[in-house]
Amino acid sequence: MKTIFLRFALIGLIPITLYSQVDTSNIELFETLNEVDVQRDPGVSLSSKSILGKELISEVELRKAACCDLSESFETNASISASFTDAVTGTRQIKLLGVEGPYALYTRGNLRTMGGLSSVLGLALIPGAWIQSIQLSKGPGSVVNGAGAMSGQINYQLRPSYTQQKSHFNLFAGPGRFEQNAVHTWHQGETWSSNLMVHGRQQLFRWDGNEDGYLDAPLSNHFFIQNAWKQIGKKSEAQYGVKASWIRNIGGSSLYGYETLVPIWTHELATDRYELWAKRGYFLDKGINRSIGTQFSANYQDLESYFGNRIFNAQEQNVYGNLIFQDNIYDTRYTIKAGIDANWRNLRQDIWGITGDYNILTTGAYAEYSFVSSPDGQGLSAIFGQRIDYLQDFESGKKGFYPVPRVHIKYAKGPWSLRSQLSYSYRVATLGAEYMGYMANNREFNFIGSTENRIPLPIEDAITIGQSVVFTKDVFYKELQLYFDAYQTQFWNKVVFDFDEQTDLATYYYGYANGASPESTSLQFGGQYELIHRTLFKIAYRFQNVQQVDVSTINDYSPNLEEAILFVPHLIYLGTSYSSRKGIGFELNGTYNSSQRLPSIGYEKRSPAFTMLNLQISKESRKNGQFYIGIQNLLNVRQLNPIVGGDLPFDGVFDASIVWGPIMGRQLYAGWRYDIRKRTEN
Amino acid sequence: MKKITYTLIAAVLITLSGTAQSKITKIVLEVDGLCGMCKERIENAAYLTGVKQVNWDKATHELDVVFRNDKVSEEQIIASINNAGHDVKGSLASAEQYKQIHGCCRFRDSDLRSKHGLGEALCTQEKK
Numbered sequence: 171m172k173t174i175f176l177r178f179a180l181i182g183l184i185p186i187t188l189y190s191q192v193d194t195s196n197i198e199l200f201e202t203l204n205e206v207d208v209q210r211d212p213g214v215s216l217s218s219k220s221i222l223g224k225e226l227i228s229e230v231e232l233r234k235a236a237c238c239d240l241s242e243s244f245e246t247n248a249s250i251s252a253s254f255t256d257a258v259t260g261t262r263q264i265k266l267l268g269v270e271g272p273y274a275l276y277t278r279g280n281l282r283t284m285g286g287l288s289s290v291l292g293l294a295l296i297p298g299a300w301i302q303s304i305q306l307s308k309g310p311g312s313v314v315n316g317a318g319a320m321s322g323q324i325n326y327q328l329r330p331s332y333t334q335q336k337s338h339f340n341l342f343a344g345p346g347r348f349e350q351n352a353v354h355t356w357h358q359g360e361t362w363s364s365n366l367m368v369h370g371r372q373q374l375f376r377w378d379g380n381e382d383g384y385l386d387a388p389l390s391n392h393f394f395i396q397n398a399w400k401q402i403g404k405k406s407e408a409q410y411g412v413k414a415s416w417i418r419n420i421g422g423s424s425l426y427g428y429e430t431l432v433p434i435w436t437h438e439l440a441t442d443r444y445e446l447w448a449k450r451g452y453f454l455d456k457g458i459n460r461s462i463g464t465q466f467s468a469n470y471q472d473l474e475s476y477f478g479n480r481i482f483n484a485q486e487q488n489v490y491g492n493l494i495f496q497d498n499i500y501d502t503r504y505t506i507k508a509g510i511d512a513n514w515r516n517l518r519q520d521i522w523g524i525t526g527d528y529n530i531l532t533t534g535a536y537a538e539y540s541f542v543s544s545p546d547g548q549g550l551s552a553i554f555g556q557r558i559d560y561l562q563d564f565e566s567g568k569k570g571f572y573p574v575p576r577v578h579i580k581y582a583k584g585p586w587s588l589r590s591q592l593s594y595s596y597r598v599a600t601l602g603a604e605y606m607g608y609m610a611n612n613r614e615f616n617f618i619g620s621t622e623n624r625i626p627l628p629i630e631d632a633i634t635i636g637q638s639v640v641f642t643k644d645v646f647y648k649e650l651q652l653y654f655d656a657y658q659t660q661f662w663n664k665v666v667f668d669f670d671e672q673t674d675l676a677t678y679y680y681g682y683a684n685g686a687s688p689e690s691t692s693l694q695f696g697g698q699y700e701l702i703h704r705t706l707f708k709i710a711y712r713f714q715n716v717q718q719v720d721v722s723t724i725n726d727y728s729p730n731l732e733e734a735i736l737f738v739p740h741l742i743y744l745g746t747s748y749s750s751r752k753g754i755g756f757e758l759n760g761t762y763n764s765s766q767r768l769p770s771i772g773y774e775k776r777s778p779a780f781t782m783l784n785l786q787i788s789k790e791s792r793k794n795g796q797f798y799i800g801i802q803n804l805l806n807v808r809q810l811n812p813i814v815g816g817d818l819p820f821d822g823v824f825d826a827s828i829v830w831g832p833i834m835g836r837q838l839y840a841g842w843r844y845d846i847r848k849r850t851e852n
Numbered sequence: 853m854k855k856i857t858y859t860l861i862a863a864v865l866i867t868l869s870g871t872a873q874s875k876i877t878k879i880v881l882e883v884d885g886l887c888g889m890c891k892e893r894i895e896n897a898a899y900l901t902g903v904k905q906v907n908w909d910k911a912t913h914e915l916d917v918v919f920r921n922d923k924v925s926e927e928q929i930i931a932s933i934n935n936a937g938h939d940v941k942g943s944l945a946s947a948e949q950y951k952q953i954h955g956c957c958r959f960r961d962s963d964l965r966s967k968h969g970l971g972e973a974l975c976t977q978e979k980k
Contacts, residue, residue, distance in 0.1 A: 334887070334888075334889065334956065644905075646904065647876075647904035647905040647918050648904065648905070703901050703902075703903075704899070751896055751897065751899065751900070751932075792952075792954060847889070847954060847955075847956050848956055
């Protein structure tokens with residue numbers, strides 16, 4: 171028994187008994203054993219212990235979505251909507267609290283990833299089969315993770331190297347689309363463990379279901395490979411990793427590569443990304459839980475692409491380092507964290523005839539104090555965080571201090587948890603990469619405020635107020651979860667692209683419009699319960715209201731706000747999931763999306779409302795692994811004309827950037843997952 | 853909002869009450885096993901129609917079961933656990949049933965047991 175305990179202690183967060191309850195921020199330098207020991211895992215659970223509201227999405231839930239990468243993992247989640255950025259590139263982006271994906275912070279095992287050039291495209295670089303679990307928190311989180319995360323944090327844990335699972339394989343086939351994943355783990359003695367992950371994805375056949383002469387999904391070839399290492403020492407734990415990703419896509423006209431009489435509109439994208447990271451934590455001898463940790467990552471990405479006649483090439487270098495000190499004051503109820511970090515991002519890119527280059531060094535210092543009144547999370551607990559960043563852009567010469575204060579308060583009594591937060595956040599917008607979908611058109615771009623092909627560095631900032639209530643209780647011996655949350659993000663400076671003026675013009679505006687601050691409001695409530703034996707029901711309703719500055723009134727004394735385009739005001743989600751004792755699974759998920767506003771010229775006023783229905787049936791056995799088969803978009807709902815002016819792409823209006831719904835119709839898919847487990851180990 | 857939550861809870865309560873209650877039985881079984889994978893297998897096997905709640909403790913080997921005695925019996929639950937390959941105190945799995953569990957879960961293997969810091973297997977105790 172002693173050896174087991176010792177092993178636990180070394181692998182996990184050392185004093186599990188004392189320490190784990192003071193889960194204040196999201197930095198985890200020391201990971202607990204990843205074999206979760208929960209009772210009949212429902213897939214999604216709302217954390218009742220942590221001060222920050224967290225939605226834990228386990229592998230059980232991830233298997234319910236059809237496939238294939240991080241952007242598609244939220245099909246069974248009402249908090250996040252995923253949609254195509256445009257009708258040709260096949261890129262999906264997510265929306266959280268009504269704003270686009272890049273406003274959220276993405277972390278891999280709580281170490282920052284993505285951002286900059288990979289803000290949107292980066293989601294396609296995380297294969298679903300590599301993911302072990304996802305933690306989703308809404309609203310800005312801890313200051314330890316930086317000054318961003320305006321809409322929330324998405325933390326994904328990849329399959330760990332220290333696990334029972336020796337190997338994992340996954341094959342997937344959809345319409346013309348194939349995927350292969352393999353993960354292999356091995357141990358090198360007591361202290362080292364390592365794993366290798368490989369992912370391949372191909373779209374081999376030309377697929378034009380709506381017969382508009384344009385490919386519904388680009389022909390593609392993706393290959394990613396990752397090697398991660400973990401070292402467990404007596405008083406330290408370290409993780410290292412390297413990853414390389416290559417993407418090649420060909421989209422646009424379905425006649426690509428053939429000889430044609432008239433010029434055709436095509437799109438190609440090639441990107442290579444290389445990543446390197448290291449994390450290390452040490453326990454210091456003095457103090458109750460005194461520890462020091464470092465995080466480091468370095469990335470390089472090269473991107474070459476064209477959209478018809480528009481060329482978009484970019485190179486990015488990024489280096490990030492963080493040093494965190496953590497200690498308890500008096501006893502484990504009071505925790506203090508303090509540290510410094512630096513983030514350097516150098517981006518070379520030309521976009522829409524202006525230069526989008528920046529070379530930014532952000533150095534920051536932060537401190538965070540937190541307390542809990544009892545170890546089981548009951549009573550009052552709070553986090554007070556303060557951060558000061560010094561930002562320097564060597565390209566434009568802009569520099570300045572940015573103080574970032576944040577407060578999170580939680581009160582729990584019995585089955586109820588109430589959380590409130592008030593946070594300030596800021597971020598640098600990366601114009602080309604975040605708005606790549608806006609390149610798939612013939613619009614002329616008018617950049618208000620640009621001088622000599624240069625625009626002021628777009629630094630966006632906002633205040634977020636959030637409130638949430640969670641009720642968790644066993645009702646008739648089965649867990650009932652109910653929640654309600656409300657968030658409002660009030661922006662000062664924000665980037666806006668206005669498509670309302672003319673069909674061939676897009677107007678860019680960045681800045682603080684006098685008296686008219688863009689805002690995003692989001693309300694959501696829902697619940698889950700195993701109403702029928704072995705059948706889990708989930709229900710959710712979400713309301714959103716996103717207001718942006720009406721750019722045509724920008725020079726007025728008091729500019730107006732208007733409803734933003736392409737967000738879903740009302741969303742209803744219903745999901746059922748049945749799993750039999752013999753390993754048969756059945757999932758049915760439906761999402762109703764209400765109508766969305768479209769640009770006021772050249773389009774219908776609003777898009778039609780639509781319902782997406784997905785069905786999946788699976789069979790799992792120890793011998794043969796899990797087979798699954800499903801139908802996506804059962805009702806065959808489609809946006810029939812996602813490309814405007816596709817007949818004469820180089821004459822007059824051509825626009826593939828306004829996508830409100832699914833482009834592909836009903837799709838059948840099938841896949842297989844297989845695990846090899848070790849004979850020993852706990 | 854509170855009102856809505858209460859209404860929702862009330863709705864669930866009304867639909868379920870009357871049918872449940874008085875026939876609820878709680879038992880504790882001693883079930884042999886080793887790991888998290890065993891836990892999954894044992895709980896899944898015991899979670900028959902009529903069973904409300906199952907929880908197996910890896911350390912104490914105790915399986916708490918809450919069930920409706922008009923829908924399912926203790927014998928059926930034990931038989932289902934045996935069928936999945938696990939030993940219950942007083943009712944051991946047959947060699948055939950035991951054979952189908954995964955290599956890492958062979959709880960009768962004394963080497964494997966000692967690696968997990970466990971003592972003798974239930975079946976060896978009962979045979980004595």
